[in-house]
Amino acid sequence: MDSAGFIQKLTDAVGEEFIHTDPVALRAYDCDGLTIYKGIPSAVVLPESTEEVRRIVEICREYRVPLIARGAGTGLSGGATPLPGGVLIVFTRMNKILELDYENRLARVQPGVVNLHLTRETLPHGFHYAPDPSSQAACTIGGNAAENSGGAHCLKYGMTTNHIMEMTVVLPSGEVAHLGADGEDTPGLDLRGFFIGSEGTFAVITELTVRLTPNPEGVRTMLACFTKVGDACRTVSDVIAAGAVPAAMELMDRYTIEAVETVVQAGYPRDAEAVLLIELDGLPSSITPLETLIRDISEKNNSSSFRIAQTEEEREGLWMGRKKAFGAFGVIAPSYYCLDGTVPRSKLAQVLEEFDEIASRYDLRITNVFHAGDGSLHPNVLFDDRVLGETERAIECGAEVLRACIRAGGVLSGEHGIGIEKIREMKDQFDEPTLEIMERVRDAIDEDGLMNPGKLIPDEENVFPVAHSGAIARMGGGMTK
Amino acid sequence: MALKLDSFAQSIEADSGDSVLLSDERAEYFRLGAKTPSVVVSPADHETLCRVLSRANETGLAVFPWGGGTGRRTGYAPDRYDVALSLERMSKAVEFLKDDLTAVVEAGMSVEDLNRLTGAEGQTAGLDPPHPGASTVGGTVIADRSGPMRVRWGKARDRVMRMKVALADGTTHTYGALVVKNVTGYDMNRLLSGSWGTLAVVTELAIRLYKAPEHIGARAAGFASTDAAFKAARALMASPLMPVWVEVLDETRMASLASEGGIALPGPVNLAASFGDFEQGLNDQLARFEEILTKEAANDILLLEDEETARLGRALAEPPGGEFSDSEALAFRASGRLDQLPRFAEAARRAAETGKYRCAISSHAGSGVLRCWLAPEDERSSPFEAWRVFSSLCREGRDEAQSRSVHLRLDSGPDSLKEQISVWGEDALEPAALQVMRNIKKTYDPKGTLSPGRFVGRM
Numbered sequence: 021m022d023s024a025g026f027i028q029k030l031t032d033a034v035g036e037e038f039i040h041t042d043p044v045a046l047r048a049y050d051c052d053g054l055t056i057y058k059g060i061p062s063a064v065v066l067p068e069s070t071e072e073v074r075r076i077v078e079i080c081r082e083y084r085v086p087l088i089a090r091g092a093g094t095g096l097s098g099g100a101t102p103l104p105g106g107v108l109i110v111f112t113r114m115n116k117i118l119e120l121d122y123e124n125r126l127a128r129v130q131p132g133v134v135n136l137h138l139t140r141e142t143l144p145h146g147f148h149y150a151p152d153p154s155s156q157a158a159c160t161i162g163g164n165a166a167e168n169s170g171g172a173h174c175l176k177y178g179m180t181t182n183h184i185m186e187m188t189v190v191l192p193s194g195e196v197a198h199l200g201a202d203g204e205d206t207p208g209l210d211l212r213g214f215f216i217g218s219e220g221t222f223a224v225i226t227e228l229t230v231r232l233t234p235n236p237e238g239v240r241t242m243l244a245c246f247t248k249v250g251d252a253c254r255t256v257s258d259v260i261a262a263g264a265v266p267a268a269m270e271l272m273d274r275y276t277i278e279a280v281e282t283v284v285q286a287g288y289p290r291d292a293e294a295v296l297l298i299e300l301d302g303l304p305s306s307i308t309p310l311e312t313l314i315r316d317i318s319e320k321n322n323s324s325s326f327r328i329a330q331t332e333e334e335r336e337g338l339w340m341g342r343k344k345a346f347g348a349f350g351v352i353a354p355s356y357y358c359l360d361g362t363v364p365r366s367k368l369a370q371v372l373e374e375f376d377e378i379a380s381r382y383d384l385r386i387t388n389v390f391h392a393g394d395g396s397l398h399p400n401v402l403f404d405d406r407v408l409g410e411t412e413r414a415i416e417c418g419a420e421v422l423r424a425c426i427r428a429g430g431v432l433s434g435e436h437g438i439g440i441e442k443i444r445e446m447k448d449q450f451d452e453p454t455l456e457i458m459e460r461v462r463d464a465i466d467e468d469g470l471m472n473p474g475k476l477i478p479d480e481e482n483v484f485p486v487a488h489s490g491a492i493a494r495m496g497g498g499m500t501k
Numbered sequence: 502m503a504l505k506l507d508s509f510a511q512s513i514e515a516d517s518g519d520s521v522l523l524s525d526e527r528a529e530y531f532r533l534g535a536k537t538p539s540v541v542v543s544p545a546d547h548e549t550l551c552r553v554l555s556r557a558n559e560t561g562l563a564v565f566p567w568g569g570g571t572g573r574r575t576g577y578a579p580d581r582y583d584v585a586l587s588l589e590r591m592s593k594a595v596e597f598l599k600d601d602l603t604a605v606v607e608a609g610m611s612v613e614d615l616n617r618l619t620g621a622e623g624q625t626a627g628l629d630p631p632h633p634g635a636s637t638v639g640g641t642v643i644a645d646r647s648g649p650m651r652v653r654w655g656k657a658r659d660r661v662m663r664m665k666v667a668l669a670d671g672t673t674h675t676y677g678a679l680v681v682k683n684v685t686g687y688d689m690n691r692l693l694s695g696s697w698g699t700l701a702v703v704t705e706l707a708i709r710l711y712k713a714p715e716h717i718g719a720r721a722a723g724f725a726s727t728d729a730a731f732k733a734a735r736a737l738m739a740s741p742l743m744p745v746w747v748e749v750l751d752e753t754r755m756a757s758l759a760s761e762g763g764i765a766l767p768g769p770v771n772l773a774a775s776f777g778d779f780e781q782g783l784n785d786q787l788a789r790f791e792e793i794l795t796k797e798a799a800n801d802i803l804l805l806e807d808e809e810t811a812r813l814g815r816a817l818a819e820p821p822g823g824e825f826s827d828s829e830a831l832a833f834r835a836s837g838r839l840d841q842l843p844r845f846a847e848a849a850r851r852a853a854e855t856g857k858y859r860c861a862i863s864s865h866a867g868s869g870v871l872r873c874w875l876a877p878e879d880e881r882s883s884p885f886e887a888w889r890v891f892s893s894l895c896r897e898g899r900d901e902a903q904s905r906s907v908h909l910r911l912d913s914g915p916d917s918l919k920e921q922i923s924v925w926g927e928d929a930l931e932p933a934a935l936q937v938m939r940n941i942k943k944t945y946d947p948k949g950t951l952s953p954g955r956f957v958g959r960m
Contacts, residue, residue, distance in 0.1 A: 121838070123739075123839070123840050124840055125738060125739065146739065147739075170682055170684075174682070178655070179682065182655065182659065186906065191937065193933065195931070195933035196931070197933045197934040197937070198905055198934070199934060201836065201905070201906045201907075201908050201929075202837055202869070202906040203869040203906065203907070204647075204656065204836055204868050205834065205836035206836075207908060207910070207923075207927045207930055207957055208925060208930065208938050208956070209695065209941060209957070210645075210658065210692065210695050211934060211938070213692070213694075214687065214688055214689075214691050216688070217684050217687070234738075234739060235741065236741060257600055260601075260602060261599065261712075263623070263711070265711075302743070303743075303785055303786065305778075305784075306743075306782030309779040309781060364598070364603070364680055365600075365601055365681075366598070366600050391682075394681045395680055395682065396682045429678060429679050429680075430678060430679075430680050431685040433685045434680065434683060434684065435682065435684060438684075442685075446685075449685055450686065453673065453674055454676065455686075457689075457944070457945070458686055461687065461941055461944050461945075464937075464940040476686065
């Protein structure tokens with residue numbers, strides 16, 4: 021390949037200032053939040069328009085060079101980690117809010133807009149952007165669409181896919197297409213819905229029209245504490261079965277409580293085996309009966325205490341523990357590996373018991389802090405990366421945890437995506453014909469296999485080697501999932 | 502072809518023990534456009550259905566999956582039509598996991614039966630297609646037939662947790678799982694939902710349920726103009742209230758509701774919205790909706806209690822009957838931003854006037870969808886003229902991007918009209934997007950066995 025010619029064409033497409041090829045600069049982009057796998061791209065380009073992205077795709081197609089789109093690189097499954105030698109398209113410059121249409125509850129944005137920035141902009145006008153991944157202060161809306169991100173409040177408001185009306189994409193052919201529409205009905209197959217969560221393997225997103233949600237009038241936050249994890253899990257299923265849909269319902273186990281209380285003193289009782297942080301939002305008149313219902317259910321399931329935040333300061337304190345939980349793990353273990361298997365809510369107690377058993381088999385500890393209301397687990401395998409072989413043991417332990425989720429009728433990933441991280445386990449999740457159709461559909465959309473290869477579907481040609489032991493450690497630093 | 506069909510029918514009869522050759526009368530029931538099938542097969546289970554498909558695929562026959570037949574008037578006339586594959590015998594509940602708010606059912610179960618099953622536990626699937634007694638759960642999802650309640654519960658495709666399907670070659674796939682949050686692999690459930698039987702035959706679905714509200718109630722108000730009614734609907738949607746449905750109706754639509762459902766609503770243009778909540782929350786929501794209506798200068802404001810609200814909700818999900826359901830009647834649909842709805846309504850009125858039709862209009866005003874039904878006035882009525890005016894006015898004054906974002910569809914109309922227009926509104930699609938759809942179709946069904954020629958781009 022004429023590398024010089026290739027780089028020159030990319031430079032012509034975006035301008036000299038907005039292409040990096042220097043090895044030192046490229047190193048900053050060698051992975052996303054999953055740091056165990058790394059790849060150095062041949063170039064990083066920072067386009068400012070759909071037309072520039074189109075041109076980049078065309079050039080990569082001409083030279084048969086893989087391309088990978090990256091928002092803020094906060095993903096936890098390696099979706100934005102570049103295949104070595106590929107071109108990384110970074111959306112830092114495409115970060116404008118193009119239109120705010122409150123009359124129609126819509127916003128049109130470029131993919132590099134930071135999730136929380138849109139909410140900050142619209143909040144004073146009575147609206148917000150509902151999907152709230154824990155990294156929302158840094159992650160981008162384009163990245164959220166590529167991964168179909170969740171968040172604590174998607175229990176009530178739905179995932180990213182429920183909030184995107186239309187996307188402008190550049191297809192592998194270099195053609196621009198608009199998927200979806202401003203209205204809810206669109207012609208033909210739901211390509212908008214199908215491309216969301218495809219982890220950049222179908223197209224590059226260059227613009228999005230998203231739905232804005234009216235702000236809730238009232239918020240009530242409560243903490244239910246339990247001496248048995250099973251009681252907390254039963255409370256979750258009972259609350260859901262009773263028809264109460266809280267805005268958020270987060271479960272933290274004893275290891276998490278221990279870590280949190282050591283670091284931030286959120287006021288969680290240290291003798292509790294589990295706490296449930298529950299938030300209701302909506303009209304005050306609709307919340308009040310739910311509050312009573314949830315208290316009754318918690319008490320029926322033997323809660324040792326039940327507390328409702330009386331002030332905004334107290335509410336923030338309760339959330340502080342949840343938000344700082346991942347950072348706090350540092351006080352109980354040097355490293356952790358966060359997974360995101362999801363199970364039916366009625367199976368929560370059963371799988372948590374199984375996680376304990378798996379952990380003891382691997383001589384490791386697993387902490388649990390997760391979105392209990394929708395069965396979206398975040399088991400964290402604690403380990404010491406300085407101990408020879410312990411990183412590998414943690415990875416294998418994680419794989420067992422995921423298989424336990426599958427056995428319970430669940431799935432490998434509820435939020436973080438497959439990326440590189442869980443690609444091996446896809447064969448545990450799906451039978452051969454189902455995996456094969458996914459692969460064939462992918463080939464039908466991207467016949468040259470240039471869109472983010474080596475991700476999502478097991479691919480023997482594009483394997484990412486483990487960068488080095490211990491790199492998994494602290495991967496969630498500052499990232500509260 | 503006759504030989505192929507005979508051999509196919511014999512092999513299916515030998516396999517299932519059922520007679521599959523049709524009488525003329527039975528064939529007529531399965532008519533699509535000008536074509537009727539030669540054979541109808543009603544497998545009792547997934548495995549038999551896979552064998553039927555595999556044989557049809559090998560033989561080169563065209564197969565149309567058939568639920569309740571309620572969408573039979575939508576789409577292009579088929580290119581070929583040999584086999585109607587009825588799901589009528591696959592209508593059982595597989596598993597009702599009430600604590601997980603999940604119902605697993607065979608695709609041929611009617612929506613009414615699903616509602617009965619879930620309603621017994623105070624739960625709802627939030628599905629409200631027309632003709633729930635005939636509409637099947639599989640058909641509702643595969644056609645993404647979403648009714649007025651979509652504003653609260655989302656579209657039919659949002660309800661699917663897991664789907665078991667048979668491909669044209671008889672292969673079985675299972676997509677999704679019994680979980681409410683899932684980003685494991687591609688979202689095949691969304692790809693299949695709304696694919697109108699062109700990719701695969703769905704045989705079993707896991708449907709996400711919600712607790713049905715403790716109490717429901719509604720308010721309906723008359724407005725002097727269409728613009729005013731839609732403006733009030735937008736004010737409602739911008740508020741923190743959570744309506745279950747929000748509908749704007751013209752006088753003709755109101756008249757049909759009065760004559761068919763015995764529900765009289767104030768006009769000349771009506772905005773009706775329902776809410777579901779605990780008692781205190783419901784009363785609050787109804788009171789605050791009344792405030793919005795008053796502020797937006799509504800005239801008569803009617804309060805509907807539980808039972809009336811449920812009855813009106815069911816009636817709103819049905820298309821108007823009588824002359825509006827005749828074979829010569831038309832049904833158009835337009836979707837766009839909420840503030841485009843008054844323009845769509847005006848386009849419908851002008852289309853009726855120019856094409857010489859009587860027109861009934863109703864809109865899912867919280868979802869940006871307007872539907873109109875047109876009954877011919879006399880022999881001078883021109884379906885093409887009506888569609889031409891409707892489509893051009895819906896997109897009038899729009900730039901390219903805005904036009905693309907207005908979605909139009911012919912829900913029902915004569916084959917002669919379908920030959921002349923983009924039935925599914927695919928004229929707004931870029932060729933590249935349509936090509937992606939064609940590539941996906943070819944991947945799933947390379948021999949074109951399933952529903953050939955009916956769907957978008959006649960694929």
